[in-house]
Amino acid sequence: MAEPRIVVVGAGPAGVRAAEALVAAGIRPIVIDEGRRAGGQIYRRQPENFTRSYETLYGTEAGRAEALHTSFDALTPHIDYLPETLVWNIAERHVWTASGTRQRTIPFDALILCTGATDRLMPVKGWHQAGTYSLGGAQVALKSQGCAIGSRIVFMGSGALLYLVATQYVKAGANVAAVLDTSRFASRVRALPRLLAQPAVLWNGVALTLALKRAGVEVHTGIEPVEIEGSADQGVSGITFDTAGGERRTIACDAVALGYHLRPETQLADLARCEFAFDAATRQWLPVRDGDGRSSVAGVYLAGDGAKILGARSAEASGRLAGLAALADRGLPVDLAEMTALRSQVAGYARFASGLALAFPWPAAQAANLSDDTIVCRCEAISAGELRATVARTGAQEANRAKAFSRVGMGRCQGRYCGHAAAEVIAACADIPVEQVGRLRGQAPVKPLPIAIGEEAE
Amino acid sequence: MSRAEHASDVVIVGGGLMGTSTALFLRQRGVSVTLLETDLIGRQASGTNFGNVRRQGRPISQLPLANRAIEIWRKSKELLGSDIEYLQSGHIRVCYRERPELQGQMEDYADEARHTGLDLEMLTGNALRARFPFFGPDVLAGSYSAMDGHANPRLVAPAFARAAQRLGAAIRENTRIVNAEKIGEDFHVTAEDGRVFRAPVLLITAGAWGNALSAQFGEPVPIVARGPNMSVTEPVPYAIAPAVGVMTPLEEETVYFRQVARGNIVLGGSTRGPSYPGDYRSYVLPQNTLSQLKQIRRLAPALANLNIIRVWSGIEGYMPDSLPVMGPSAAQSGLFYAFGFSGSGFQIGPGVGETMAELIGSGATDIPIGGYSIARFAGA
Amino acid sequence: MPGRFVRLAETARPEITIHVDGAPVQALEGDTLMVALLGSGMTLRTSEFGDGKRAGFCLMGACQDCWVWTEEGGRLRACSTQLADGMRISTSQPEATWPNLA
Numbered sequence: 035m036a037e038p039r040i041v042v043v044g045a046g047p048a049g050v051r052a053a054e055a056l057v058a059a060g061i062r063p064i065v066i067d068e069g070r071r072a073g074g075q076i077y078r079r080q081p082e083n084f085t086r087s088y089e090t091l092y093g094t095e096a097g098r099a100e101a102l103h104t105s106f107d108a109l110t111p112h113i114d115y116l117p118e119t120l121v122w123n124i125a126e127r128h129v130w131t132a133s134g135t136r137q138r139t140i141p142f143d144a145l146i147l148c149t150g151a152t153d154r155l156m157p158v159k160g161w162h163q164a165g166t167y168s169l170g171g172a173q174v175a176l177k178s179q180g181c182a183i184g185s186r187i188v189f190m191g192s193g194a195l196l197y198l199v200a201t202q203y204v205k206a207g208a209n210v211a212a213v214l215d216t217s218r219f220a221s222r223v224r225a226l227p228r229l230l231a232q233p234a235v236l237w238n239g240v241a242l243t244l245a246l247k248r249a250g251v252e253v254h255t256g257i258e259p260v261e262i263e264g265s266a267d268q269g270v271s272g273i274t275f276d277t278a279g280g281e282r283r284t285i286a287c288d289a290v291a292l293g294y295h296l297r298p299e300t301q302l303a304d305l306a307r308c309e310f311a312f313d314a315a316t317r318q319w320l321p322v323r324d325g326d327g328r329s330s331v332a333g334v335y336l337a338g339d340g341a342k343i344l345g346a347r348s349a350e351a352s353g354r355l356a357g358l359a360a361l362a363d364r365g366l367p368v369d370l371a372e373m374t375a376l377r378s379q380v381a382g383y384a385r386f387a388s389g390l391a392l393a394f395p396w397p398a399a400q401a402a403n404l405s406d407d408t409i410v411c412r413c414e415a416i417s418a419g420e421l422r423a424t425v426a427r428t429g430a431q432e433a434n435r436a437k438a439f440s441r442v443g444m445g446r447c448q449g450r451y452c453g454h455a456a457a458e459v460i461a462a463c464a465d466i467p468v469e470q471v472g473r474l475r476g477q478a479p480v481k482p483l484p485i486a487i488g489e490e491a492e
Numbered sequence: 493m494s495r496a497e498h499a500s501d502v503v504i505v506g507g508g509l510m511g512t513s514t515a516l517f518l519r520q521r522g523v524s525v526t527l528l529e530t531d532l533i534g535r536q537a538s539g540t541n542f543g544n545v546r547r548q549g550r551p552i553s554q555l556p557l558a559n560r561a562i563e564i565w566r567k568s569k570e571l572l573g574s575d576i577e578y579l580q581s582g583h584i585r586v587c588y589r590e591r592p593e594l595q596g597q598m599e600d601y602a603d604e605a606r607h608t609g610l611d612l613e614m615l616t617g618n619a620l621r622a623r624f625p626f627f628g629p630d631v632l633a634g635s636y637s638a639m640d641g642h643a644n645p646r647l648v649a650p651a652f653a654r655a656a657q658r659l660g661a662a663i664r665e666n667t668r669i670v671n672a673e674k675i676g677e678d679f680h681v682t683a684e685d686g687r688v689f690r691a692p693v694l695l696i697t698a699g700a701w702g703n704a705l706s707a708q709f710g711e712p713v714p715i716v717a718r719g720p721n722m723s724v725t726e727p728v729p730y731a732i733a734p735a736v737g738v739m740t741p742l743e744e745e746t747v748y749f750r751q752v753a754r755g756n757i758v759l760g761g762s763t764r765g766p767s768y769p770g771d772y773r774s775y776v777l778p779q780n781t782l783s784q785l786k787q788i789r790r791l792a793p794a795l796a797n798l799n800i801i802r803v804w805s806g807i808e809g810y811m812p813d814s815l816p817v818m819g820p821s822a823a824q825s826g827l828f829y830a831f832g833f834s835g836s837g838f839q840i841g842p843g844v845g846e847t848m849a850e851l852i853g854s855g856a857t858d859i860p861i862g863g864y865s866i867a868r869f870a871g872a
Numbered sequence: 873m874p875g876r877f878v879r880l881a882e883t884a885r886p887e888i889t890i891h892v893d894g895a896p897v898q899a900l901e902g903d904t905l906m907v908a909l910l911g912s913g914m915t916l917r918t919s920e921f922g923d924g925k926r927a928g929f930c931l932m933g934a935c936q937d938c939w940v941w942t943e944e945g946g947r948l949r950a951c952s953t954q955l956a957d958g959m960r961i962s963t964s965q966p967e968a969t970w971p972n973l974a
Contacts, residue, residue, distance in 0.1 A: 081902035123778040130778040152934045164927035171931035179907045180882035266924025415921035438646045446936035482799035727920045797945045
């Protein structure tokens with residue numbers, strides 16, 4: 035029997051463990067990754083000529099990060115590794131890839147999508163200004179380039195990443211002015227039973243908050259963002275917010291790192307024609323998959339944060355599980371007991387993730403209160419007011435229809451950073467449940483593709 | 493009678509540009525209209541086409557209709573009460589060096605078109621490149637139409653529908669028609685949910701689905717559904733005024749582009765992907781995107797520096813002779829058709845609407861449409 | 873020259889010189905183009921739609937905010953582009969200059 039052609043997209047925790055399972059079974063998978071080095075985002079590697087230790091870069095996760103990198107390095111002789119390569123479309127059981135202007139079409143019998151996540155953003159007035167970054171972006175600047183995003187930084191939003199990045203910045207010697215958490219202490223207490231499913235991670239969170247306060251960083255919880263101050267030419271100059279007690283404050287800064295937990299990169303699952311379903315707990319559409327990672331399309335598997343945000347440890351487990359499922363579905367021998375163990379491990383992480391969603395909810399209600407002059411779509415510079423006026427004028431209440439008339443989501447990022455917030459704005463002004471707004475339909479290329487693609491000389 | 497019945501002078505089935513423009517012009521004549529659309533207004537061919545508002549290149553016999561349409565395009569902002577981004581910035585079609593005979597064909601066409609009021613300017617060599625320096629070295633000659641232009645298809649049919657609605661037309665979206673028949677003096681059109689719409693006049697403007705309805709009246713036509721191959725670039729400084737197209741017998745070479753005021757350049761054409769009218773989906777296959785980009789690089793090499801950020805398709809209805817089905821039914825009085833515009837319906841669309849309204853309202857029209865009669869497919 | 877980004881570590885790396893809007897800019901081997909530009913500058917580009925300067929956002933190739941141009945007319949996503957010696961970068965969109973090919 036011919037060896038099945040298996041393609042893994044993404045070389046983060048999920049992709050690496052999926053490839054590892056395949057290689058162990060004697061398969062030589064193709065592993066395609068956009069990055070220059072494998073590791074994904076949370077375990078993103080610094081450039082080769084950098085010198086910081088794993089402890090400095092990854093703190094409590096140093097051991098897991100090093101293990102992942104070591105595993106991947108050991109895999110490279112046994113895989114076809116395509117770094118700095120984008121999968122821009124999927125059709126007729128082929129992935130279509132671009133590396134610079136080089137195009138290559140790769141057939142697959144099985145496809146394991148491990149596309150990871152980005153920050154999930156709710157706009158705040160002024161967030162389009164130079165000096166505003168996502169929390170993940172702020173972390174990349176430090177982890178991968180040894181830089182702080184500014185000389186006086188405020189971190190705002192909610193989720194475990196907020197405290198983690200702020201603490202990493204303080205430890206690295208950056209000037210952190212404040213951490214502004216939109217979630218309330220009360221919601222974290224409510225989530226405690228579920229968070230306790232992963233006690234080690236909960237302890238990390240408590241330790242982080244203590245470290246910040248000891249370093250003299252102002253920490254406020256239950257805040258309401260008001261405006262990122264600044265100018266069109268100079269960028270960010272401060273952040274205005276309302277404290278939990280209702281006091282309006284402004285903190286001077288030249289950089290704001292913003293984010294509300296994460297959202298999966300589901301564009302390739304969409305192009306592969308996977309079915310999606312609305313996840314009420316997190317108010318977003320996610321690709322449907324079974325306990326092993328099988329999507330609704332035969333031969334297409336989804337693993338890691340690219341399918342549902344369950345964290346890096348879960349991604350490793352679900353990546354390996356998806357690899358085993360791909361082997362099993364192709365009639366190759368797998369350890370069924372191990373699959374059962376991995377399945378229940380992933381299910382355990384799901385309980386933790388639902389605790390996180392309770393503790394750090396997506397601030398959907400902020401959407402209705404966004405001022406009309408707040409930009410919602412950064413790429414096209416479309417404001418909340420323009421979006422609301424379009425809904426009112428045209429009656430468009432569905433995501434793609436509203437996009438067609440308002441241009442929200444039509445820019446280069448294809449709605450990655452405005453899609454969820456736009457759906458909340460539309461739902462609020464049309465007075466319908468956000469599920470009814472639907473989701474933006476994915477269109478190739480998933481990222482900008484050069485018109486020069488495929489030219490012979492490069 | 494248990495089913496709700498809605499009565500009007502005219503029922504229109506199909507909410508694209510043809511149906512919505514006819515609805516508006518019928519309302520201007522005081523005729524009551526109900527327009528029924530399976531999905532949302534203007535979502536298929538009308539909303540996903542390239543957006544060329546050109547008379548140049550149409551069959552000479554179609555130019556009266558196109559001339560009628562251009563008058564409506566020019567006053568569209570006032571007529572519709574909204575901006576559909578119509579730019580009268582010209583249209584140029586070119587041919588490549590390996591087909592010099594096409595230059596002769598362009599010149600012949602220009603001579604004929606002049607008699608209908610369409611003035612075209614032939615450009616070659618240094619004059620062509622001085623005027624339009626972006627053309628690649630393989631381009632031989634071009635025919636330039638100063639009074640043509642382009643508009644934003646996503647906005648047009650919905651704008652016509654809203655304008656018709658303001659004048660009292662009943663526009664019903666999410667209304668799929670499952671049956672249409674004539675009972676006595678009236679057509680009875682039944683929706684999936686059981687609602688029945690009744691009128692002495694029925695107009696079918698259902699695009700690629702037109703045959704599903706014409707067949708119910710004994711007039712099947714060999715319509716084929718195809719999807720346009722469309723892409724768009726990131727925004728770049730506005731520099732290209734005319735819409736640009738290639739004249740060639742080869743489908744893969746037939747590409748076109750136009751720059752919108754915001755700066756994005758819309759690309760269209762080359763090989764096309766599958767269309768599934770039953771599912772209301774068409775797909776741009778990746779190989780068709782690559783073929784299109786290769787042809788664009790040949791046509792305008794400087795565009796190779798840009799990125800595309802999105803592709804899309806839609807569902808268009810094509811007739812074997814590339815001419816629409818337009819005019820009265822040959823079998824049934826009170827029944828009219830305007831569908832199957834074969835990828836060339838956008839510019840003439842408002843003119844089609846005005847002409848169909850005239851035909852239905854007054855019984856006749858001076859615009860020559862005899863060549864589009866559905867009777868040409870009888871017995872086929 | 874002060875930039876938006878502040879180097880906190882890894883500063884003992886060989887220097888690379890690139891040109892930005894015609895002027896020489898010092899950066900370090902291993903920098904991404906974005907870090908090279910923001911290490912000594914405050915912005916990357918100007919938004920096409922009038923809302924002002926941009927300086928990137930996600931740093932992971934997702935937001936598409938950090939595109940800059942080469943003097944030859946190409947474009948680069950600064951956060952995911954490795955810095956190379958001799959790069960000549962423009963932070964404003966080149967005016968459409970079409971070659972005369974007659």
